Amino acid sequence: MSQYFSPKEIAIAIGVSESSLKRWVDKGLIRAEKTAGGHRRLALDAVLNYVRSEGIGLVRPELIGLPAGVGATARSEEISGNEFLQAMVTGDEMLARRIVMDLYLSGTSVSKICDGTITSVFHQVGDLWRCGDLDVYQERRACEVCLRVLHELRRAVGEGPPDGAFAIGGTVDGDPYTLATTMAELVLRDAGWRASSLGNMLPFSSLNSALMKDRPQLMWISVTVIRDPDRFTSSMNILFDTAQSVGAALVVGGQALTSEIRQGLRYTTYCDNYRHLEAFARTIGPRNKVPELDRIR
Numbered sequence: 001m002s003q004y005f006s007p008k009e010i011a012i013a014i015g016v017s018e019s020s021l022k023r024w025v026d027k028g029l030i031r032a033e034k035t036a037g038g039h040r041r042l043a044l045d046a047v048l049n050y051v052r053s054e055g056i057g058l059v060r061p062e063l064i065g066l067p068a069g070v071g072a073t074a075r076s077e078e079i080s081g082n083e084f085l086q087a088m089v090t091g092d093e094m095l096a097r098r099i100v101m102d103l104y105l106s107g108t109s110v111s112k113i114c115d116g117t118i119t120s121v122f123h124q125v126g127d128l129w130r131c132g133d134l135d136v137y138q139e140r141r142a143c144e145v146c147l148r149v150l151h152e153l154r155r156a157v158g159e160g161p162p163d164g165a166f167a168i169g170g171t172v173d174g175d176p177y178t179l180a181t182t183m184a185e186l187v188l189r190d191a192g193w194r195a196s197s198l199g200n201m202l203p204f205s206s207l208n209s210a211l212m213k214d215r216p217q218l219m220w221i222s223v224t225v226i227r228d229p230d231r232f233t234s235s236m237n238i239l240f241d242t243a244q245s246v247g248a249a250l251v252v253g254g255q256a257l258t259s260e261i262r263q264g265l266r267y268t269t270y271c272d273n274y275r276h277l278e279a280f281a282r283t284i285g286p287r288n289k290v291p292e293l294d295r296i297r
């Protein structure tokens with residue numbers, strides 16, 4: 001559900017007059033609803049989208065539930081990467097929230113934030129852990145903090161239009177990784193899809209049921225670890241058949257999908273990163289026919 005605020009609250013938070021805000025709402029620039037008493041309520045995601053596109057800085061972000069100081073200045077991606085690593089290593093959630101929201105509000109796409117800042121930092125976290133320079137608790141805490149930051153970003157991005165194309169996805173049985181599937185959901189929402197991550201460790205039988213019952217136009221599967229390659233391949237190929245039978249694209253990605261594994265797999269497209277996912281999602285759009293890209297028979 002989108003979060004709604006009064007014009008007064010938003011006006012103070014973004015430092016404009018209430019009358020300007022009402023004008024923008026009346027022109028259809030910001031989505032709003034009317035209460036039973038006829039008062040306008042503005043959707044947070046729509047406000048932030050407008051703020052991003054117009055380059056308006058935030059003055060009192062804490063009034064709309066964002067960290068103080070967010071949205072006041074544009075951030076460079078390079079400095080953000082170093083600071084985000086620092087935030088993950090020390091568990092500094094406030095710093096992590098500021099970095100991600102600043103990048104988003106200064107117009108950086110969600111796919112770029114996820115590929116450029118978050119993924120590269122988690123690869124560094126993995127290297128530090130492997131070399132013994134990071135304790136296990138620091139790695140686990142980094143994941144917890146990052147998930148909370150991603151949930152905040154999701155609040156800002158919104159749910160996608162109610163009549164938008166629908167996507168679901170997750171990780172399969174034996175794969176406990178949560179960040180990659182959470183980010184796939186966000187990237188799709190930013191590309192205008194109604195996307196919903198089903199979570200991690202999903203049995204293949206349940207993924208097949210989800211395709212049959214929910215009839216999405218796209219299912220994504222993120223693969224970081226594969227327990228039994230033969231079983232994985234045959235189960236994925238059955239999932240692909242189900243996806244085809246309901247007209248859904250099966251989009252796969254993740255570090256365990258080596259070219260050797262992919263040789264035996266059938267899918268609609270494989271993405272190295274979220275920029276590829278975004279491009280694919282924007283190409284197939286809500287009602288376009290799914291192109292048969294990259295399929296290996």
Ligand code: B12
Binds near residue numbers: 118176
């Ligand atoms: C956090 C973490 C964990 C956490 C995860 C918690 C959680 N809630 O998710 C936990 C504690 C579970 C964990 C456990 C282990 N881990 Co671990 N883990 C990591 C770490 C640091 C980050 C993983 C992550 O989220 N990365 C961020 C994602 C977004 O990056 P990504 O997967 O590369 O995704 C990119 C692309 O692949 C693609 N993509 C991915 N999915 C999708 C999906 C779609 C649809 C699309 C379009 C694209 C896409 O886009 C992304 C952006 O570019 C990695 C380091 C690393 N290199 O990733 C190690 C890492 C994966 N772990 C590793 C290891 C060894 C383990 C353990 C075996 C440790 C142990 N001895 O217990 C266990 C195994 C767990 C298991 N049951 O399999 C190794 C794996 C080495 C290998 N290849 O064999 C790594 C690489 C660390 C290292 N450098 O050695 N781990």
